[in-house]
Amino acid sequence: MIVIGFTTLLALIAAALCIIAYRRSPALLSDGFADARTQFMHLLPRLAIGILGSGFLAHLLPKETVLALFGPNSGWAGTALASLAGALTPGGPVVGYAIGAASLKAGADLAQVVAYVTAWSLLTFNRMITWEIPSMPWRIVVLRVAVSLPFPFLAAGITMLAR
Amino acid sequence: MPDDRPTGLPKATRRASLDWGFAIVAVLSFGSIIWVTARDGIAVSQHILLEDAWLFLTILPKVMLGCLIGGLIRLLIARETIEKHIGEGSGLKGLAIATLIGTLFPAGPFTIFPLAAVLLVSGADRGAAIAFVSGWLLLGINRAIIWEMPFFGTDFVLYRFLISLPMPILLGLVARAKFLDSLARGKGPETPR
Numbered sequence: 001m002i003v004i005g006f007t008t009l010l011a012l013i014a015a016a017l018c019i020i021a022y023r024r025s026p027a028l029l030s031d032g033f034a035d036a037r038t039q040f041m042h043l044l045p046r047l048a049i050g051i052l053g054s055g056f057l058a059h060l061l062p063k064e065t066v067l068a069l070f071g072p073n074s075g076w077a078g079t080a081l082a083s084l085a086g087a088l089t090p091g092g093p094v095v096g097y098a099i100g101a102a103s104l105k106a107g108a109d110l111a112q113v114v115a116y117v118t119a120w121s122l123l124t125f126n127r128m129i130t131w132e133i134p135s136m137p138w139r140i141v142v143l144r145v146a147v148s149l150p151f152p153f154l155a156a157g158i159t160m161l162a163r
Numbered sequence: 164m165p166d167d168r169p170t171g172l173p174k175a176t177r178r179a180s181l182d183w184g185f186a187i188v189a190v191l192s193f194g195s196i197i198w199v200t201a202r203d204g205i206a207v208s209q210h211i212l213l214e215d216a217w218l219f220l221t222i223l224p225k226v227m228l229g230c231l232i233g234g235l236i237r238l239l240i241a242r243e244t245i246e247k248h249i250g251e252g253s254g255l256k257g258l259a260i261a262t263l264i265g266t267l268f269p270a271g272p273f274t275i276f277p278l279a280a281v282l283l284v285s286g287a288d289r290g291a292a293i294a295f296v297s298g299w300l301l302l303g304i305n306r307a308i309i310w311e312m313p314f315f316g317t318d319f320v321l322y323r324f325l326i327s328l329p330m331p332i333l334l335g336l337v338a339r340a341k342f343l344d345s346l347a348r349g350k351g352p353e354t355p356r
Binding site: 006017020021045046056114 | 185187188189191192193195196198199203207208211212214215216218219222224225226227228229230231232233234235236237238239272275276277279280283289292293296297300301308309310311313314315317319322323326327330334337338343346347348
């Protein structure tokens with residue numbers, strides 16, 4: 001139910017944006033469609049292969065190891081390990097999600113997967129080196145990383161409490 | 164297509180970077196498929212393949228809509244609008260707006276970080292810049308719909324979104340704290356606020 005509702009919501013947002021764009025100029029709308037098509041064609045093979053892989057990867061992940069390291073009883077040590085793994089996972093939009101989803105299927109605890117995805121979002125070294133450090137003042141990058149460090153733990157803690 | 168779009172940055176860089184991640188995923192994926200088939204036989208492989216294919220089909224409409232929303236927002240919101248609203252002394256409201264823009268802004272790292280740098284030079288304070296980047300990193304709607312949802316499903320994404328919601332503003336507030344001045348400014352006068 002939620003899924004269908006969400007897709008409907010997206011469709012409504014898209015329709016509203018189409019109307020706004022069309023009112024501004026019909027050319028803008030067709031530009032938007034062209035943009036969307038380019039992005040979609042770019043994403044399609046990546047998503048297909050990523051989703052395909054995550055199913056097989058989940059099947060391969062050694063369940064006992066995943067359970068021991070990131071399972072419901074892994075506690076803060078598991079959170080720390082998951083956060084470190086998140087920071088070390090290379091960037092690109094698929095890798096972290098694919099690994100996170102596979103671990104969840106293989107028995108990792110929700111809190112640890114949330115920590116992993118949060119750390120991967122905020123602190124991936126690879127993205128920092130490729131994009132952030134070259135384009136931002138380095139002191140701001142250091143400051144951002146410094147204030148972001150506790151957040152994977154906070155996210156995991158909230159998840160543990162919310163259960 | 165004219166290249167004066169407000170957020171347009173060279174596409175070559177984008178392709179080069181994404182392909183690297185794609186290569187890792189492709190190696191992982193095909194490696195796993197071969198491994199599973201070799202270890203557990205073709206029947207197990209077929210079963211997983213069908214499950215994955217079904218998942219892929221069910222998320223396609225969302226991905227399509229995500230792309231359309233992204234493309235339209237990119238064209239509708241100009242960079243100038245963004246710069247106007249998160250200037251220095253923008254307070255908590257500035258942080259909230261910066262977070263919101265980061266959340267809604269459908270772009271890759273090749274656009275976000277240069278834009279954050281531009282914001283810094285054109286008057287945004289460090290808190291707003293960090294809230295903007297964190298909003299994009301943690302809450303980016305485009306990324307959540309197109310990438311995260313296919314792998315994790317709607318429930319997980321909504322839950323993670325909910326607990327992450329206050330974080331960019333919180334990060335911006337902490338980043339503005341006085342005791343971090345020396346870290347953010349350094350000794351030279353040429354470094355940004």
